[in-house]
Amino acid sequence: MTVSAGRRRLTGLPGVYAVTMRTAVQIQFQYRAANYAYLLGMIAEPVIYLVVWSTVARSQGGDVDGITAGEFAAYYIVWTLVRNMNIVFTPYGWEERIRRGVLSGMLVRPVHPIHYDIAFFAGWKFVAILLWLPIAAVLTLIFRPTFDVNLLEAAVFLVAIWGAFLIRTMLLWLLGMVTFWTTRVSALYDLYFTAELLLSGRLLPLALMPAWAGTLADVLPFKYTFGYPIEVLATDLSTAELLTGLLIQAGWVLASTALMALVWRVAVRRYSAVGN
Amino acid sequence: MTAGGDVDIRVEDLGKTFRVPEREAGLRASLRSLVRRTHRDVHAVTDVSFDIAPGEMVGFLGPNGAGKTTTLKMLSGLLVPTGGHATVLGHVPWQRERDYLRRMTLIMGNRNQLQWDIPALDSFELNRAIYRIPDAEFRALRDEIVELLEIGDLVRKPVRNLSLGERMKAEIAAALLHRPQVLFLDEPTIGLDVTMQKRIRSFLAEYNRRYGATMLLTSHYMADVQALCRRVVVIDHGAILYDGSLRELSSRYSPHQTISVTLDDQAAELSAYGEVLSAAEGRYALRVAKEQTSAVAARLLAAYDVRDLTIEDPPVEDVIEQVFAGSATTVEVTR
Incomplete structure (x- = not known):
């Protein structure tokens, strides 16, 4: 058998990440058409928001609370990329994982399963971003966004989208692990996703929300998975705001990872007590 | 019994009791269960003890629900027992230490671990990374296993395009790339045709011969057990009925x-x-x-x-049936 020899390949965790990310890319390329259909479907949501807000802006003489049609366009075009970064292992997948014995397979391996999910979805992002570029170009041509991006903003954005990805991965893992205790989780998931929709900046820019909602969003993690990375690129944050945002993101990454690790230990103990 | 220092798997009075919710059918029972839940204890495994020496291949026999899979799951660290103790390669399995997980493997015939959409070769790569297998060693062992199982062409196809038997062979290959010292095999040939069963059997025997691996195997196909195991442990209702040689089993019970x-x-x-x-x-x-x-x-x-x-001699199936039928309470340990 001849499979690439010579070059020394990574082992351990870096190896797990490299191989899993490569695998994810391979799989996504196998399903190019399906991926495109998925991405295009995903565009429908922001385009609706964009058309609504642009219309409102125009009817009010050019802006809504100071946000112009061009700024709305910028917001929702960046939205499409950030939404892709938000795709992580779904909480609905846990029941299937447990029922089909996939979790057992993961548990007899000497690597924490979170690494597969981070690596797999991170690999998926590279394909998604590649497929997203032409869509973004078309949206830009149609909606004429107003962008004023400096180097620092671009750099912060590149870090912030991965911070968003990590926070959401941990949060949805935490949510999904409820499955270890009960499989009747739909109502809980709905509650979570509704709160996230409203308080993350996904439905509308947080600047348009009432003050109390803005304050609430500031202390919850949702904004740092969605609204914050968009604002970095699409609005005009000060350097202090840019960096503070990154620091808060780092805090959420640490806190959600620590909480995930803790709950995981209890969840595995529960799984190994009751089996499947 | 095997001498203390020369044991890969030691199981002492191992037990597992599941607490399952219970309620009768009907609306009234359903409403009552809202207020007061009742539970029932199910003793899946009761006071099971045995030792397995390095390199030994032992058949673990019993009808459905006898406690075989529960025991295998405890020994591979997936379940925590409610009683007794066990060590495998000196580790307590359910502590799931990485050193332990690197030295064992669990192969379940009805479960798939390979990535569905990509060739098995790519999944093998993931195992190389996970188990930190040095490149040269990985290539040598992978090629050896692929050759032994005769799956050279299959490992290049996406797993979803393989038949059940082909997939099982690829699963086994993936599970052995890190050259585990202890193998837990739960129905490794389930659903496969006779030819495929034979090939997997002879592969496992060869693997055991080459690497001296210890194996604990459950199977409903007596041919698997006859071909691979000189010793069998028979379990029913969670308790051991017989532990000894397959030959002795026949003469004792038939x-x-x-x-x-x-x-x-x-x-x-x-x-x-x-x-x-x-x-x-x-x-x-x-x-x-x-x-x-x-x-x-x-x-x-x-x-x-x-x-x-x-x-x-009568078919082993008949002998085993005899064991289940005649010795619900007797425990025979002849080693």
Whole structure:
């Protein structure tokens, strides 16, 4: 058998990440058409928001609370990329994982399963971003966004989208692990996703929300998975705001990872007590 | 029993009791369960003890729900027991230490771990990284296993395009790339055709011979157990009924043998020699008490023109059935 020899390949965790990310890319390329259909479907949501807000802006003489049609366009075009970064292992997948014995397979391996999910979805992002570029170009041509991006903003954005990805991965893992205790989780998931929709900046820019909602969003993690990375690129944050945002993101990454690790230990103990 | 220092798997009074919610059918019972939940204890495994020496291949037999898979899951660290103790390679399995997980493997015939959409070769790569297998060693072992299982062409196809048997072979290959010292095999040949079963059997025997791996195997196919295991542990209702050699099992639980004889005489009356199981066209099958088979055979040879005569033990399936039927309470440990 001849499979690439010579070059020394990574082992351990870096190896797990490299191989899993490569695998994810391979799989996504196998399903190019399906991926495109998925991405295009995903565009429908922001385009609706964009058309609504642009219309409102125009009817009010050019802006809504100071946000112009061009700024709305910028917001929702960046939205499409950030939404892709938000795709992580779904909480609905846990029941299937447990029922089909996939979790057992993961548990007899000497690597924490979170690494597969981070690596797999991170690999998926590279394909998604590649497929997203032409869509973004078309949206830009149609909606004429107003962008004023400096180097620092671009750099912060590149870090912030991965911070968003990590926070959401941990949060949805935490949510999904409820499955270890009960499989009747739909109502809980709905509650979570509704709160996230409203308080993350996904439905509308947080600047348009009432003050109390803005304050609430500031202390919850949702904004740092969605609204914050968009604002970095699409609005005009000060350097202090840019960096503070990154620091808060780092805090959420640490806190959600620590909480995930803790709950995981209890969840595995529960799984190994009751089996499947 | 095996000497203390020379044991790969030691199981002492291992037990697992599941607490399951219970309620009767109907609306009233349903409403009552809202207020007061009742539970029932299910004893999946009770006081199971055995030792397995390095390199030993042991068959773990029992009907559905006997506690085999629960025991395997405890030994591979997936379940925490509610009683007793076990060590495998010196580790307590359910502590799931990485050093332990790197040295064992669990192969479940009805579960798939390979990535569905990509060739098995790519999944092998993931295992290389996970188990930190050095490149040269990985390539050598992968090629060896691929050759032994004759899956050179299959590992390049996406797993979803493989048949059940082909997939199982690829699963086994993936599970052994890190050269585990202990293998837990839960129905590794389930659902496969006879040829495929045979190939997997001979592969496992060869793997054991080459690497001295210890194996604990459950299977409903007695051919698996007969081909691979000299020793069997029989379990039912969570408790061990028999632990000893397969041969001893037959002689202990089946006091009879079958004499098949072909005579020139097509109408011989043989009931004086033993219980006549069948008689057609000069071929007769007689059930005879084991200690009398030699004498009965000699008498037949003396009395008739015998064209052919064979003495056989009853099929192991029948013996096992005998064990379950006759010894619900007796425990036989003959090692």
